Amino acid sequence: MKLQKVIAVRTSKTVYRDGDLAIKVFDEDYSKADVLNEALNQARVEETDLPIPKVIEVTKVDGKWAIVTEFIQGKTLARLMSENPDNMDEYLQRFVDIQLEIQSKRVSMLNTIFEKMHRKISQSGLDATTRYELHTRLESMPKHKKVCHGDFNPSNIIVSNDDVAYIIDWAHVTQGNAGADAARTYLLFRLEGEDEVAEKYLKLFCDRGDTAKQSIQKWLPIVAASQLVKEKPEQREFLLRWTAVVDYE
């Protein structure tokens, strides 16, 4: 395996290409459990017929954990969006359709979004009162079992040369509510400052998924709290405002 051609660099991981293979190499201090979990998640989702690059092996390269998958030749949807802003509506529609397609799948062995969100709220660093409100809000949500990508944004979709949209980065996949997954995507757009795209996305998702806007909005304080765990100072004020809400009494 040759680690020469870097195709992406992310916090604590680097992705290389070697022929037909993509090799995601994690930093030395990266949790072994998280690496194995990510590979396992991806392998589980592979069992659906979603177009995703297959896991070839999990290995160690120079003492670092690495996941080897198929390499998909193409451009990310994010890049296509920025290259052809005139086609934005079309891309966004395709983006939403892919998300709905993922959510139509069931993979019973995945972790649940409830456990994950409860954990994230506990780790959010928010004050006890707000955490209590958020835990309570989360507990009252209906329990669904849809596959939720967990980090669904246009940079995680690669449109291949033959126009198949492959979905990558399954590290955060869970089973749970479509509303939570959509809320997370909406939040990601808003954090990028893409407010207009965010609103368009939300409307499209509601229209195409036949969902009420409120059922997604209800998740926003929760996904905002989960984002606080990443401790990005520039996002803090924004996220705190989103979490400081109460249920009606």
Add this chain to the structure above:
Amino acid sequence: MEKEKVYEIVDSVEKLEARLANLKAAQRQYVTYTQEQVDKIFLAASTAANQARIPLAKLAVQETGMGIVEDKVIKNHYASEYIYNAYKNTKTCGVLEEDKVYGYKRIAEPVGVIAAVIPTTNPTSTAIFKTLLALKTRNGMIISPHPRAKNCTIAAAKIVLEAAVAAGAPEGIIGWVDEPTLEISNLIMREADMILATGGPGMVKAAYSSGKPAVGVGAGNTPAIIDDTADILLTVNSIIHSKTFDNGMICASEQSVIALDKVYDAVKAEFAKRNCYFLKGSELDKVRKTIIINGALNAKIVGQSAHHIAALAGVKVPEDAKILIGEVESVELSEEFAHEKLSPVLAMYRAMDFSDALDKASHLIADGGFGHTSSVYLNTITEGEKLAAFEARMKTCRVLVNTPSSHGGIGDLYNFKLVPSLTLGCGSWGGNSVSENVGVKHLVNIKTVAQRRENMLWFRTPQKVYIKRGCLPVALDELGNVLNKKKVFIVTDSFLYNNGYTKTITDKLNELGIQYTTFYDVAPDPSLACAKEGAEAMRAFQPDCIIALGGGSAMDAGKIMWVMYEHPEADFMDMAMRFMDIRKRVYTFPKMGEKAYFIAVPTSAGTGSEVTPFAVITDEKTGVKYPLADYELMPNMAIVDADMMMVMPKGLTSASGIDALTHALESYASMLATDYTDGLGLKAMQTIFEYLPRAYENGANDPDAREKMANASTMAGMAFANAFLGVCHSMAHKLGAFHHLPHGIANALMINEVLKFNASEKPTRMGTFPQYDHPHTLARYAEIADFLKLGGKTDEEKLDRLIQAIEELKAKIGIKKSIQEYGIDEKDFLDRLDDMVEQAFDDQCTGANPRYPMLSEIKAMYLSAYYGK
């Protein structure tokens, strides 16, 4: 100096479990307390909470940073004084109510340990309210405060607990959690016997999904409609009073005002005059973005002043602004002002008319206030229709009229019958189990002790029964001299008419100068068509008296015509509906006798119809028989004159005579039999055994036998008019209908099968009736045998002799031994047997039978009777 009591801090699952164990033990002790002890504790706890109203109010505002001290004082005062006052005399322990006559008792028992979820908006008052209710009902209570209000909530609970314990309550009857977490509140809900949840929908949902019975309450979004007939001064100032109370944190508080176009400007002017601030231009959007974040209420505005909220939004308003009012149009959730705001922020809508206002209010309630509270201001004297429309349209459990909704919804302040409460049920619309204001009755289990009682029975006959050979004209004398009847309608059959039987009647009527007409087309098994024809003739003639002369057919037809004449609207399907208990039947039979007086004169000895409330009519188109039974059908007068029976043919004498015997036998065995019907039944049977063979043999030559049989038939009729019949008649009805056997013969063929069947002391099922306490019909039959002096030592022997005697009687009067002998085709009988069985099972007569028959048992009796084995 008194030392402050120290309580162990509950901040972990382990400590909570220990606390719950103590609480449960304390509650087990509290169950044994009397009403007197409980009331003493209730008074002491209420008094202590009342005295602490100001410090607790200060503590609540200080800790939560929400609301207004002075208003919270009112809430604490209300929660102690009003709740005490409402329940001070309410029985909550032991026997609440006892009715010794009915053997009915209601006993109140506590539910156990109640988990109480307390909200941040009204923490101390809700804690006082709930703990007082728990103490009054002998329940323990574990409190799960909200983290934002935990100190003041616990302080309130402590005051109530300590006063209760000082007054004798078990130590630790009220407990709380010091460090609330979701895990702990879930555990509390799982461990408690019941949950009393006041709070946001999340907490209420958690309560309902805990698997424990929960009384939860929901969110409100109260709209207030202001009609153009409203008293504007009262209306606007009521709304201001309510909306500003504790900075708008009462869940019943108005969230929007919908003013009718005509008064909109006047309403606005009054609001403005009283220092309410109308948001202008861009201010509206600034406040919108401040109060709601992503569709959820901004925690920072809850219970804050108008000025403070405006400042957060970057809007400058006077320091003393009371309410921020946004004049908006949309009632959709996309409009921030359409939400519940828990603060002095109000939406104001303009409605074209009242109907538009109703649409808007309904929509706002659907947005987030299903089941809670709605409010309307109008002139209640002139606008009854509008108010009725409002009541009908609002899916809310409280509909308030001309009342500030914060104060109005919690009860006893602006209406003195609405129960005072700080937990307002929102019914199924709000996903709640309770739709009323929650009170002590929701926190007790009621045991109902019901002792066995026997059913009231009755004895009903025509007002007048005249008896004696030759009495007919004498009895009819009354028509002229006493009853003043003017027009008589006679119903009879063509045989009786053509043979001059009506002459006795018409001669008398002529003598009395009473007009009459005669309908003589009644055929055996009278049809609906015939009854309709008769009723038509009655309508033309307008009689004030009907005389039915004949056998069962003419008397039954007369009764039906009577019904159709008096109540042409009555439906036969309804009247023929089967009932289990004639007193509880679904259908109310029309009142009879308002147009005509009904006299029955039997010309055969058997049917008893002259004294019964029954009539059978056949729909000739479908062949369906409608058996009608109701005491309204009872004739007003029966005239039993054996002269009218002298020339009865032999066949009719035997068939109707044996029918009368089965009436007596079945009414005697019936579960509804009484001493009154027994006497009549026994005498009738004795008479029939003695005189039926003579009447059969001698006919008109034996007038004594005829008269005896006439009386026996009427006596048996009176017995079964009150005790009813049994499965023999059920089977005979269907046997007659399926195979065209005369009714009396059909009964004769089945009766001994039924005697054997009913006599079983180990029946598959006995009948259901309190008086019928064990299967004892064999002994009843033995009583008959004894009365008839048939001999026999044991009950079994006596039954055998009774059966034997009936067989002998049947033989003497020419009744054959089996259904087969009457020429009923075996194949046809067997082919339709199952159908006949099912219909017999469902016959109205089956209900009074002492043994409840299985279908297979009816079938076996039919088969046995068919072959005469």
